[in-house]
Amino acid sequence: MSLPEQVPLSASAGRFIVRVARADDAAAFHALVIEADGALERHAESPEASRATLERVERSLAGKASDAERGYLLLLEDCASGEVVGCVQLVCSIGLDQPFYDYRLGKIVHSSSRLKSYRCHEVLYLCNDLTGCSELHSLYVRRDARGLGGAALLTKAAQLFIAGRLAEFAPRTIIEMHGVRDPDDTSPFWEAVGRHFFKVDQRGAERLVAQGRKAFIAELMPKHPVYLSLLPESAQSTVGGIHPDIAGLAPLLEQDGFHFENHVDIFDAGMVLEAHTRTLNGVANSREFLAGAGEPADGAQRWWVAAGEGEGFCMTAAPGSLAADRLILSPDILSRLGASTGASVRALGTA
Amino acid sequence: MSLPEQVPLSASAGRFIVRVARADDAAAFHALVIEADGALERHAESPEASRATLERVERSLAGKASDAERGYLLLLEDCASGEVVGCVQLVCSIGLDQPFYDYRLGKIVHSSSRLKSYRCHEVLYLCNDLTGCSELHSLYVRRDARGLGGAALLTKAAQLFIAGRLAEFAPRTIIEMHGVRDPDDTSPFWEAVGRHFFKVDQRGAERLVAQGRKAFIAELMPKHPVYLSLLPESAQSTVGGIHPDIAGLAPLLEQDGFHFENHVDIFDAGMVLEAHTRTLNGVANSREFLAGAGEPADGAQRWWVAAGEGEGFCMTAAPGSLAADRLILSPDILSRLGASTGASVRALGTA
Amino acid sequence: MLTIRPAQHSDLDALAETAARAGAPDVSLPNDPRLLGRLIAQSEDAFAADIDFPGEEQYLLVATDDGALVGAMLVVAAAGYPGADYSFRNETIIHASPELGVNHRMYALTLSHDLSGFTLLRPPLVAGDGRRVRVERALVQAALAFIATQPARFAEDLIAPLPGMVDDDGESPFWSAVGSRFFGVSYREAERLALGKDRSFMAELMPHHPIYVPLLPVGAQNVLGQTRAGYMPTYGLLIDEGFEAERYVDVFDGGPTFCVKRGLARSIRVAQKLPLAVDGSIGRSEPECLLANGEASRFRAVLAPALRRPDGRLATTADAASRLELIDDDEVCCVPA
């Protein structure tokens, strides 16, 4: 396992906070979508779309969202500049308004004792198995802020956020990984499969999904299972793969309890990671403490620590010392979290 | 969750040991199969079949078994009488010689924005997804020895046994639960589905499977997915269910890390529990200690504790005190485990 | 004399009345004057156009007797055009296990587009009087004669669906067991939508995987491929014409869809093109034949006494010839009874 991001991350993650997006983040979020140039594929590149996303977060925080739309947006903020440099989105229940599609990778064994033949075929089933699951998506860190632990901070923040509102989230949480692409940004899997069914290009198909216009998937996608063994080798090898740019992310998520459970993306066959929400590291192993102000001891353990609820949720990584039932954090960190002495914080020790 | 077995179990489980079956257990095991009257459905009711099972265990212990046949049989022995009163079987990799079939329960959502219709259908796919997994099966306790924690002891023993030979087991371990049956012992699911395809009765079909004659499943089973919503309500409600006789077992297994992951038995639709082998309670949380002899302190923690390797594997539940890196067990327990002071034991604290 | 011709705008009132008398929405004709008016206009365009291959055309024939409209029948050039026509194919799957001594046939209903583009004959709608079978047969024969004389307008395969069984409450046991599970709407509503242009909702809502027949409730199995009692005469008529109804059923009500290769439909197979001879000696004693003129927008067919003479000409009455708008020696298409 290669963990390119992990080493610098714990050390410099303190440079950032993660907080819940507010209505007045619309412009900053729109700028992030534009900068991502398609990487935030679920988000249309329009100011209106960004505003709509933030309104949905507001309704969710106010308890006024429907089951289908309830979801949150967490932003990565550079404490020095106050700039928004990354994000992750949480959806409480996917697929309740329009179907959520993916492929499930199954096995079919054909054997004949008479022919002494035994063959195990892998087969892709178009399915909506993940309907009702919670999802993390749109995990993104701006190019110029990478390598500093922002992605890890966002994933841990998401888990701590979920831990604080567990009743709103489903028993299972998923995250889709970008799949393998050729140097020219085409996906070998798309070339071998999707192209024949859609007659539009991959980006075009993804854009329609971003706009919520998913009827075409039902209309055009293969209704029958696809035998993997009949596809070109180049496509087979990318099924359940991960884009090299995010190769470091999967091990982080696996350490937190996500597993590849044989679901892959319908367009690029990228792996979907799944976890039992309650067993996620940040849910099962985080604890609530009362915050204390002070200077943590030299060599004190580092913590992922979150304060505030709902729209006040704010999270960072920082050293902290345990004293009695209190977690002692530096006054600077406390103020950054918008918390004061005696406030309740949720913290997860860095391993 | 009802746990009828759990309370008496920890207290009286010390009455039993669990050990690896030896060649000279053939007669005792055959007697158990006969007594089970079909409940040990994977085992043909013949002395030859029992002998063959034990020979397979011997070959496995000797490292001479093929990947397809490698497996172990653990026996529950009543220490007072020396009688074999229960068993559990471990298979390292299922489905490598003949296909291992089950149904996977998937979801298909049909929605039409024009008709404002949204329907989530559950669908059963005949599959061999679990090919290559490890399996616990034939978990059985004799009628007259029930209610004393034998089943729990067997499941914990299996986990400790796996922990000691982890390289031989697959990343995923499964266990099939008996499904719901009517008072007359017919399964509503079989009546609604299997009967139409097999034209033999359920017991007959299960017996063929026990004899390893599985070709008929490929020949006769439905190749196309079955829509659950089109089946009678009585059959739908039993999919993923558990026979009331073993209702207490599922929560025990779930506490140890098994989850229902949407696979069910092809005959009675009983749930299949699955676990990532490395995260099983008895694998992830058991530790190796050096054994010490002595009287554990009053109120000492109780442990699931196993000694010996391979054919010497023996396990029981007992109180033990930790002293330095040693686990202090009573001389009686040590002798029952066939271990002496300084021997290595693997132990898991009872929660 | 029973005469069959393309519907025209002036037929609208009589057609609407006939449709209304036949009751609720029907697979024959829409029971809605506005839709009927549109259909007549489409049909007039279709008959008038030069057509090289079957497309969206719908041909509406009406039967009149003594000037009164007594029946109508719709022929759709290409079912589902330009998209798909949906049906369930009743698939036979042989399940055999030599070891178990089992060898039986399973049936499974598979959503199919097989019938897309086939020429579709809607069941004739006839004003309910004693002459129903006669008028129905004449309409079907006239439609087939039209197809035989205008082959470029139609597909090589013909299909004819009949409505499926309903129970005493007008509910379809097949719909209750299958369709209702996949649609969020009532049977009536689904049927109405299915007759419309945009059937994309079918792709969105219908099952993609085959449905095993033996797993369905017995009530639904029993009506599979069965039509309503009122349609048994039409059923017999289609069988006489060589149609077969083993393989396809309606996705909503499980009613039979009859199929025949064009060349195997009896009326097309036995149809003869002969020179006409007006003959005063022809009268009631001669057998009645369906005669058609082979035209498109001026298509006419009659049920008239006729006789093939030894000289190879077809003798019929002056009245019949005049209704066919033919004169001596013109070619007439004759379908012997």
Next chain:
Amino acid sequence: MLTIRPAQHSDLDALAETAARAGAPDVSLPNDPRLLGRLIAQSEDAFAADIDFPGEEQYLLVATDDGALVGAMLVVAAAGYPGADYSFRNETIIHASPELGVNHRMYALTLSHDLSGFTLLRPPLVAGDGRRVRVERALVQAALAFIATQPARFAEDLIAPLPGMVDDDGESPFWSAVGSRFFGVSYREAERLALGKDRSFMAELMPHHPIYVPLLPVGAQNVLGQTRAGYMPTYGLLIDEGFEAERYVDVFDGGPTFCVKRGLARSIRVAQKLPLAVDGSIGRSEPECLLANGEASRFRAVLAPALRRPDGRLATTADAASRLELIDDDEVCCVPA
């Protein structure tokens, strides 16, 4: 005079030689004297038996000219009997999205038992000389005349598979792309097994789910439904007879399986039963027709000059009549050229 009759044991050597000259295992006839001998015995039993409905019978016809065996053709009464006959149905699936403006046809190969029980015509095997097309056509027409005169022995549907394309190395691109992935044996071996009685391994090994054609390698797509160059004459012959090859292909090599409703096969459709008249004036100037005698175990057919006389009798030569074992006024089945 080209004469066609049931194979008999004395034909074995000549048949074996013809099969051997045609090369490796072939869908026409087994290239194995032992199997051929068994086949002849089965065929003799089939021709001799009273049969009410098609079953396991195999009818082997041979063509002789001047006493020499020049060709043979096998007719299987019910394909796959008593189990299933396997084929791929080339399913058309219409994928339409009004919103995307997409409307295209997808093709998918579905393992099907549809052809089970259909009467199967193996391609004629003809000693390779210049008269091949003539002998092949006569064999096919004779087989169809036999079917027309003995309808209870055969199914309502006829099928005729032709071998699929192979590349220069004798490898089938379709097999490489599909079959080889599902079988652990070579193409030759699979073909040999498939011709055998116990085909249960097909259920065990073949894909249950449809295979989307556009996802296959182009080389495999290109040979789908194509036959080898050497079979193009047979291909043309079947087309002339009204067979169609759009829907089914062989599961191993993707070769076409031709289908026709019995009543639509040209030779059956145009066949006429007429009283025979031996007529000395008939000679080379009259067109050759296929004539058959309508018998079972004494079935005979010849290719002979013949003429339908104004008196409605079929005039032919004394030689032809004698080969047909018919005399004046016996009924003869005539298939006009």
